[in-house]
Amino acid sequence: MKIACIGAGYVGGPTMAMIAKKCPEIEVVVVDINEARIAAWNSDKLPIYEPGLFEVVKEARGRNLFFSTDVGKHVGEADIVFVSVNTPTKTSGVGAGKAADLTYWEGAARVIASVSTSSKIIVEKSTVPVKTAEAIEKVLRRNCKDSSVHFEILSNPEFLAEGTAIEDLTMPDRVLIGGKDTETGRAAIASLASVYAHWVPEDRILRTNLWSAELSKLTANAMLAQRISSVNSISALCEATGADVQQVSKAIGTDSRIGPKFLNASVGFGGSCFQKDILNLVYICETVGLQQVADYWNQVILMNDYQKDRFVQRVISAMFNTISKKKIAVYGFAFKKDTGDTRETPAIDVCRGLVADGANVCVYDPEVTDDQIHADLTQQTYEWYDHPNPRSAPVDKKAIGISHDPMEAANDAHAICILTEWDEFKHYDYQKVYESMHKPAFIFDGRNILDHAKLREIGFIVYAVGKPLEAFLQKEY
Ligand SMILES: NC(=O)c1ccc[n+]([C@@H]2O[C@H](COP(=O)([O-])OP(=O)(O)OC[C@H]3O[C@@H](n4cnc5c(N)ncnc54)[C@H](O)[C@@H]3O)[C@@H](O)[C@H]2O)c1
Numbered sequence: 001m002k003i004a005c006i007g008a009g010y011v012g013g014p015t016m017a018m019i020a021k022k023c024p025e026i027e028v029v030v031v032d033i034n035e036a037r038i039a040a041w042n043s044d045k046l047p048i049y050e051p052g053l054f055e056v057v058k059e060a061r062g063r064n065l066f067f068s069t070d071v072g073k074h075v076g077e078a079d080i081v082f083v084s085v086n087t088p089t090k091t092s093g094v095g096a097g098k099a100a101d102l103t104y105w106e107g108a109a110r111v112i113a114s115v116s117t118s119s120k121i122i123v124e125k126s127t128v129p130v131k132t133a134e135a136i137e138k139v140l141r142r143n144c145k146d147s148s149v150h151f152e153i154l155s156n157p158e159f160l161a162e163g164t165a166i167e168d169l170t171m172p173d174r175v176l177i178g179g180k181d182t183e184t185g186r187a188a189i190a191s192l193a194s195v196y197a198h199w200v201p202e203d204r205i206l207r208t209n210l211w212s213a214e215l216s217k218l219t220a221n222a223m224l225a226q227r228i229s230s231v232n233s234i235s236a237l238c239e240a241t242g243a244d245v246q247q248v249s250k251a252i253g254t255d256s257r258i259g260p261k262f263l264n265a266s267v268g269f270g271g272s273c274f275q276k277d278i279l280n281l282v283y284i285c286e287t288v289g290l291q292q293v294a295d296y297w298n299q300v301i302l303m304n305d306y307q308k309d310r311f312v313q314r315v316i317s318a319m320f321n322t323i324s325k326k327k328i329a330v331y332g333f334a335f336k337k338d339t340g341d342t343r344e345t346p347a348i349d350v351c352r353g354l355v356a357d358g359a360n361v362c363v364y365d366p367e368v369t370d371d372q373i374h375a376d377l378t379q380q381t382y383e384w385y386d387h388p389n390p391r392s393a394p395v396d397k398k399a400i401g402i403s404h405d406p407m408e409a410a411n412d413a414h415a416i417c418i419l420t421e422w423d424e425f426k427h428y429d430y431q432k433v434y435e436s437m438h439k440p441a442f443i444f445d446g447r448n449i450l451d452h453a454k455l456r457e458i459g460f461i462v463y464a465v466g467k468p469l470e471a472f473l474q475k476e477y
Pocket residue numbers: 006007008009010011012031032033034037071084085086087104105107108111125126127128158159160161162272273
């Protein structure tokens with residue numbers, strides 16, 4: 001069996017590496033139009049940072065795992081073609097700011113059609129709107145010159161999270177395969193299931209119809225993001241009342257119907273998926289006339305925007321309503337720990353908000369590159385139609401410092417903002433950090449990862465999301 005995967009990104013690379021590792025008899029080729037990305041996959045410096053990924057790639061690369069820019073050749077030869085291209089939110093035209101942009105998906109489908117001389121199973125790995133399979137099938141059918149070629153489309157959404165991709169792929173909670181309830185549909189599902197069955201227990205391979213699989217992916221992300229927005233909304237109430245959001249999360253999370261995961265209050269959720277997929281869900285609801293359902297899910301995003309903005313307001317008000325010309329160290333720029341990915345990271349909005357109020361930020365992140373930080377903060381980003389962020393304007397490069405040393409970043413600073421939960425932040429010598437800062441020295445813990453009592457003993461004024469406000473902050477706010 002030969003597998004090709006179109007799209008060598010955060011999903012295509014790790015998922016195919018895992019299939020190649022677990023199925024040595026299957027040839028797996030990951031193809032992409034981005035030459036630099038393919039070159040990086042073929043090198044010792046992979047294009048994405050993901051714990052454990054390099055070991056998996058190294059084991060299979062050159063044996064039965066290959067990375068190539070020759071899209072036509074490898075797709076043409078494959079029995080199964082995974083499509084894991086990007087499906088970002090549309091930024092212009094009908095549905096701008098909400099609908100998924102399927103340009104890359106359709107482009108991939110047209111390539112598949114044009115090079116296919118044998119029948120193939122086409123697997124939707126990208127996250128797509130419900131009914132995409134139907135549209136893609138039409139594109140494939142109408143563009144393939146050989147009428148004897150049959151395309152069977154399956155939906156096999158990916159649930160890995162960045163930072164834990166290898167863990168998630170090694171032991172997935174489930175593998176979801178949606179397909180048609182026809183003879184060829186059932187055969188295709190069985191064929192794809194046999195690939196995963198190399199390492200995934202049979203009872204974790206779920207089979208559904210196409211539309212359920214497509215919708216399950218959007219729903220899973222919406223529900224996960226909703227939990228974060230819910231707990232973040234409660235964090236604001238905790239600060240107003242003296243309750244402690246971590247105690248509340250623990251108390252509710254021990255209820256087995258609620259469960260303990262995804263209840264960490266934070267500066268807001270980021271990442272390339274949650275916002276995009278909820279907007280997509282909202283758009284689908286609107287197009288089928290379900291405005292109340294659309295409004296319900298849109299609120300998850302509005303609450304996330306509120307949380308990011310609330311954090312910036314806290315910083316400003318705590319620091320006597322002026323952060324003009326004050327140096328603020330930002331610890332963490334990635335949207336979560338153990339990744340170098342900054343897509344939709346809350347750090348963008350927070351840094352822009354701080355700079356808009358006159359601060360000089362100095363960013364330290366162990367994985368994100370300087371170029372990425374500069375690009376994220378200085379380039380024009382899309383103004384979301386339904387939730388424009390007043391603090392989202394690009395900022396001047398001069399107001400952004402970047403340091404590769406956390407001690408240096410904090411030196412002469414008035415405040416530190418913790419925006420990513422990198423483990424190393426817990427182990428710094430905060431006594432030394434304190435001594436190098438202006439007084440009063442503030443720490444704004446947007447991830448609740450530090451030892452706040454110890455920091456207060458040292459002399460810091462500490463704000464932590466959803467935790468009881470210390471007297472100093474109550475007076476200032
Ligand atoms: N990032 C995640 O953690 C994650 C998890 C689950 C699902 N998803 C979904 O998976 C999809 C891919 O996400 P990603 O983060 O891997 O995106 P990505 O941007 O990292 O990678 C997509 C790749 O596809 C390539 N590409 C686009 N059109 C192409 C074409 N016609 N031919 C060849 N290559 C082409 C691009 O060059 C790019 O390298 C999205 O739909 C996303 O929503 C992402």
